[in-house]
Amino acid sequence: MTILARFLVEREGFSLDVDLKFPARGLTALVGPSGCGKTTLLRAIAGLERFESGFLQVGNLLWQDRDSFVPAHKRSIGYVFQEPRLFPHLSVRRNVEYGLRRRRADRQTLHQAVELLQIGHLLDRSIAGLSGGEQQRVGIARALAARPTMLLMDEPLAALDMAHKQEIIPYLQSLHRQLEIPVLYVSHSADEVMRLADHLLILDEGRLQANGPMQELSHLLYPSSGGYRNVFPVHVLHSSEPGLCLFSSAAGIFTLPHQGLAEGRELRLQVLARDVLLCFQKPGEGSVLNAFPARVVELRPSLPGLCLICLQVGDLSLYSEVAEKVSVGLQFGSELYVQINHVEIVG
């Protein structure tokens, strides 16, 4: 299932001209410099503005083409803004139920939204007494209670301080794991996108610069540093010995220095491609951590003197960036080992 969107918007001094296709599930991050057209694209998708030259299909649902336009209130889209825009005179419960009444969703959906955002204990509180993070959780629950077909989030964490951002990110992570619906998420924060996104859309001056899976494009989030990056999900297995923790991944089991993580928790690891070292002999058992058998899938030139190698490691694709001379003799199908040198837990 995919989302197909084509829009041509002409404004004084600005035009948006995009033709894009992205998955109708998981979290797609929409990033780009200020004024590049992110909100305009979101509004076009929500149907909040009707741009004559547009086409939009979400899965099987045709929302706009040359002859038809489904108005915003019939698209059942959940919209989460920077500010939660709650009704201050109503309780948390009434605020969340507001979404329910408007869209005739059921009680079970409301219950799920309350559970997912863990706001059950806040239901009888007034909005005024809540922290910024709690208010945003209520705002997200209200959007979900309406059982939307799609969730649009326009910088939902931008108005929060660092502590409240950290509080809310785990909810967003579990939300996008548990929801079937697509989430389109605008953000200026590379770190946030790194932790949350499955797919990336990069806009610049109203034009699409890049569109692809996070794993393929994450290096573009940090244009000035570090080169290619690998980002992939892992689950916490258990602590192997004091200070060390085991993580299961599609590549195999990682052992990393960490403690206090709950068993089963899903996190992401980030590994710079230059920290994926190639070993042409099997690394000594027991003496080397995080070494896995790998197969070469593709070799690409990278920066001058460097080669980017795409490797199949178990069920995971990993990029390694090495000096060109190291890659001499490698070709599609070459078998070797990788040793992962430095791993960052990103959330």
Ligand SMILES: Nc1ncnc2c1ncn2[C@@H]1O[C@H](COP(=O)(O)OP(=O)(O)OP(=O)(O)O)[C@@H](O)[C@H]1O
């Ligand atoms: N209603 C409008 N009428 C005319 N121009 C507009 C309108 N809304 C936005 N613009 C212009 O369109 C361009 C894109 O704006 P948009 O808000 O989509 O960018 P953005 O990428 O979301 O920016 P930011 O990251 O700062 O929120 C900007 O130049 C903006 O000034």
